[in-house]
Amino acid sequence: MTDPKIIVALDYPDAAAAQQLVARLDPALCRLKVGKELFTAEGPGFVSSLVDQGYGVFLDLKFHDIPNTVAKACAAASRLGVWMLNVHASGGRAMMNAAREAVEQAAKPPMLIAVTVLTSMNEATLHELGVSSPLQEHVLRLASLTQACGLDGVVCSAQEAPLLRTKLGQDFCLVTPGIRPADASLDDQNRVLTPAAALLQGSSYLVIGRPITKAADPLAALRSITEEIKGL
Numbered sequence: 001m002t003d004p005k006i007i008v009a010l011d012y013p014d015a016a017a018a019q020q021l022v023a024r025l026d027p028a029l030c031r032l033k034v035g036k037e038l039f040t041a042e043g044p045g046f047v048s049s050l051v052d053q054g055y056g057v058f059l060d061l062k063f064h065d066i067p068n069t070v071a072k073a074c075a076a077a078s079r080l081g082v083w084m085l086n087v088h089a090s091g092g093r094a095m096m097n098a099a100r101e102a103v104e105q106a107a108k109p110p111m112l113i114a115v116t117v118l119t120s121m122n123e124a125t126l127h128e129l130g131v132s133s134p135l136q137e138h139v140l141r142l143a144s145l146t147q148a149c150g151l152d153g154v155v156c157s158a159q160e161a162p163l164l165r166t167k168l169g170q171d172f173c174l175v176t177p178g179i180r181p182a183d184a185s186l187d188d189q190n191r192v193l194t195p196a197a198a199l200l201q202g203s204s205y206l207v208i209g210r211p212i213t214k215a216a217d218p219l220a221a222l223r224s225i226t227e228e229i230k231g232l
C-alpha cells in the first residue's frame, strides 16, 4: 500500500469544480483535503464520495470549541471514514483529550492532529494576539501539549519541522501547509518552504493547494512536484 506524501487541498466553491480535478487524479499519487469552503458548500456527502472513490481524505475543519462539542464533532467526522481530521491545539488539554477519546471509539479511527500556529501567521501577528514568546517556541509548546494528549501529530510550517523532530521524535506526524515550489506565488502564506526542502526538514505530509489547483494544468503541476520529491 502506497503512502502518498502530497495532500491536495481541494479549496473549491462546489463539488462539481472539485470533482473535475479529482477525476483526473489517482489515490496512489496523492491524498485530498476538504476544508471549510468546500465542506460548508457541499457537506458530508461529498466527503463520503471522495472516500468511496478510494482517496485518503483529510477533513480540515480545525475544530475549536468546548470539549463536549469538539468530541461530538470528531465522532461525527470519524463516521465519514476519513483518513485524518484536526482540531486547534489552542483549544487546550481537556478539549484535545475529549477529541482523542471520541476518535478512539470510532469503528475505524482516523488520525487526529492539532493545528499549532497557522502558516499564514508570523511573529508580528502572534504578538498582536498577546503571545510574547518567539513563534517557534509557541509552536513547540502547542505541539508538546498535543503529543502529551496522545494525538498523532500537528499541523505546522515545515520551517518548524527540524525543531519538532528533535524535541518530539520521528514518529510524531508533521503535516505542513505553506508549501510553495520555488517559482510560485506566496499568496497569503508567511512561513513557506519548497516541497523538497519541507521533506528534507522532516515534514511527514505536504498540504498543497493553489500551486496545483490554480495552475494552468493542475495535473502537470502535481506531476512536477511529485518528480521534485521522488526518493525523498
Ligand SMILES: O=c1ccn([C@@H]2O[C@H](COP(=O)(O)O)[C@@H](O)[C@H]2O)c(=O)[nH]1
Pocket: 009, 011, 035, 115, 117, 118, 119, 120, 155, 156, 177, 178, 179, 187, 189, 207, 208, 209, 210, 211
Ligand atoms: O496552518 C495552516 C493550516 C491549514 N492550512 C490550509 O492548507 C491549505 C493551503 O493552501 P495553499 O493554497 O497551498 O496555500 C489551505 O486549505 C489552508 O486552509 C494552511 O494553509 N495553513
